[in-house]
Each structure stands twice: as C-alpha cells, then as structure tokens.
Amino acid sequence: MKPVSKPVRILHFSDIHVGALVRHMQWKKWFSKRAVGAINLLRGRASYFDEVEEKMAAMVRFKEENDIDVVINTGDYTALGLEHELRVARELVDPMMHPPQRYLTVPGNHDIYVHEGNSHYRFAEQFCSVLQNDLPEYCRGGHYPLVRLIGDDIAVVALNSAKPNPYPWRSDGHISTIQLEAFELLLQDVRIKERFIFVMTHYAPRLANGMPDKKLHGLHNADDFLRCCSPIKKGAILFGHIHRTYKVEVPEVDIPLYCAGSATMEGHEGAWVYEVEDGICHARALRWHEGAYHFV
Numbered sequence: 001m002k003p004v005s006k007p008v009r010i011l012h013f014s015d016i017h018v019g020a021l022v023r024h025m026q027w028k029k030w031f032s033k034r035a036v037g038a039i040n041l042l043r044g045r046a047s048y049f050d051e052v053e054e055k056m057a058a059m060v061r062f063k064e065e066n067d068i069d070v071v072i073n074t075g076d077y078t079a080l081g082l083e084h085e086l087r088v089a090r091e092l093v094d095p096m097m098h099p100p101q102r103y104l105t106v107p108g109n110h111d112i113y114v115h116e117g118n119s120h121y122r123f124a125e126q127f128c129s130v131l132q133n134d135l136p137e138y139c140r141g142g143h144y145p146l147v148r149l150i151g152d153d154i155a156v157v158a159l160n161s162a163k164p165n166p167y168p169w170r171s172d173g174h175i176s177t178i179q180l181e182a183f184e185l186l187l188q189d190v191r192i193k194e195r196f197i198f199v200m201t202h203y204a205p206r207l208a209n210g211m212p213d214k215k216l217h218g219l220h221n222a223d224d225f226l227r228c229c230s231p232i233k234k235g236a237i238l239f240g241h242i243h244r245t246y247k248v249e250v251p252e253v254d255i256p257l258y259c260a261g262s263a264t265m266e267g268h269e270g271a272w273v274y275e276v277e278d279g280i281c282h283a284r285a286l287r288w289h290e291g292a293y294h295f296v
C-alpha cells in the first residue's frame with residue numbers, strides 16, 4: 001500500500017541576536033566598530049532581546065510539537081559577533097540542529113561584525129555540523145552556495161550575503177559574483193530544476209513595500225540576485241535582517257519573498273512555517289503570545 005504523503009513542514013526564523021555581556025569583550029576590541037555596537041547595547045538596544053533564552057526554548061518546543069521537518073535560520077544570531085555569543089546562540093538552537101541535514105543557516109552581518117580575518121571561520125566553527133553541502137561542486141569560497149536536497153521534491157539553496165562592515169554606520173551586504181554565477185548554473189542542474197526551491201540569504205532583496213532597502217542597510221546587488229532567481233517557477237526567497245515579519249511579491253520574480261523578521265525582539269517577534277506538498281507552498285506566520293509561539 002502506498003504510504004500517505006504529508007506536507008513537508010519548514011520552520012523559518014531569524015535574527016535572534018544573543019547579546020553577550022560587554023565585560024566579555026577584550027579591551028583592544030573597543031577600538032573598533034564593536035565599541036559603537038557595545039555602547040548601543042549599553043544604551044538599551046540589548047534589552048529588546050533580554051528574553052532570547054526563554055524564546056528559543058519556546059521555539060524548540062514549537063518545533064517538537066508541530067511536526068517540523070526542516071529548520072531554516074537566516075542569520076544574525078548575535079549582537080557583536082563574539083565567540084562567546086556565537087557559542088551561546090548555537091547552544092540555544094542546538095536541539096533544532098538534529099538531524100544536521102534538516103537544519104540550514106547562513107551568517108548575518110552581526111555574526112561577522114568586524115573584519116578580523118577569522119570572523120567567517122568563527123561562525124563556521126560553531127555551525128560546522130550543519131554546513132554540509134549536497135552539491136559541493138557548486139560551492140565557491142567558504143561554504144556557499146550550499147544546497148540541501150529535501151526528499152524528492154524540495155531543494156534549499158543558501159547564499160551568503162553577510163560581510164564585515166568596517167564603519168559603524170554601515171550594515172549593508174553583498175552576494176559575491178562567483179556565488180551568483182554558481183547559483184545560476186545550479187538552477188539548470190537536473191537534480192534541482194524540477195524541485196520546489198527555497199533560496200535563503202540574510203539580507204532582504206526588497207522591503208515590505210516592494211522597494212529596495214537603503215544603500216547603507218541593504219543588499220547592494222539585490223537586483224542581480226533577483227534576476228538570478230527569475231528562472232525559478234516554484235519556490236520562495238527567504239531572508240531576515242529586517243526585524244519585521246512580512247511577505248511581499250515583486251515583479252522581478254514569479255516567486256514570493258518572505259522576511260522572517262526577528263524571532264526574539266520584544267514586541268516584534270515573528271517567524272514563518274511553510275508547508276510544501278505537490279509543488280505548492282502554504283505559508284503561515286507565527287507570533288509570540290504568553291510565553292509561546294503560535295500560528296497567527
């Protein structure tokens with residue numbers, strides 16, 4: 001007897017922003033962009049993320065109680081990209097990282113906050129168990145594009161758009177040309193092209209109103225990225241960075257764009273669950289209420 005199929009359920013959350021206490025910072029690092037970030041933390045930005053541990057415990061419960069098959073996190077695990085913060089963040093999401101083939105992630109700009117040579121390495125060190133690539137021949141520099149084949153009908157393609165920003169007034173991103181070239185090639189691969197394709201990155205290619213983000217906060221080559229996505233007929237583009245949960249459709253592509261927002265920012269908590277069956281995706285937003293995440 002043929003087994004009864006069920007939709008594949010994918011949980012997408014982002015921007016949890018674990019903030020280490022400033023005392024963990026080495027003093028020499030105050031003479032960097034982190035000094036401004038740390039001062040912002042002290043001035044109160046961090047208080048918006050005070051309940052990150054409680055909220056991640058609730059996210060783990062939600063995942064277990066709602067038959068989630070795949071978890072996607074689109075970055076900004078930390079506030080300042082400190083090793084301590086990354087380690088704490090990884091420990092909080094660790095229960096969702098099993099099996100590792102069913103967890104996908106990219107770094108956010110806060111996870112490689114300043115250029116220290118080893119900032120990408122530090123992220124990869126914490127998340128190495130979930131960075132395996134089902135089509136490694138398309139990987140260009142670091143771990144991306146990272147492809148994961150989910151069953152026979154779904155693929156997830158992760159692109160890295162985060163880069164260190166040397167100046168505190170900048171939080172903009174870029175997907176390297178070599179990643180985009182590899183992405184265009186892999187979309188033609190017979191192992192991919194008939195599947196429902198989720199494309200994930202940290203930066204928002206478009207805001208909730210369909211417009212590009214500001215130059216100092218957005219994805220520089222958002223237009224190139226969307227052009228590369230335009231051959232996809234069944235799929236969705238997933239991202240974070242903007243701390244607001246929204247869906248938008250834009251004329252540049254046939255597939256919808258979903259911003260997870262921040263799962264933990266007080267008053268703005270949100271996330272998405274996508275249910276995919278027979279090439280059709282049904283998206284349901286989550287909100288935080290009375291100590292738990294709920295479907296809206």
Ligand SMILES: [Fe+2]
Binds near residue numbers: 017108241242
């Ligand atoms: Fe963020």
Ligand SMILES: [Fe+2]
Binds near residue numbers: 109241
């Ligand atoms: Fe960000």
